[in-house]
Amino acid sequence: MNIVEIIPQEDFVLYIKADDGKSGLFDVKPLLESEAFLPLKDQSEFRRIHNGKYFVEWDCGADLSADTIQARWKTSNGSTQ
Secondary structure (H helix, E strand, O other), rough: EEEEEEEOOHHHHEEEEEEEOOOOEOOOHHHHHHHHHHHHHHHHHHHHHOOOOOOOEEEEOOOEHHHHHHHHHHEEOEOOO
């Protein structure tokens, strides 16, 4: 999966659109207690996200692969892929 669009939402959720046209939401909240993701508890840090196409990365160094996102996101039809 290539990520073509990523938009941080309220409540630590990411809206993600893939190159195949699928879109969905990825909840980052369960990761916020791990050391790498702790800085993202600050909404301004959470919003500083970069799209690497096969991954997303924040200024603090936390990152998620497209495979991880695809395995755990809720698609627009409500299913988990």
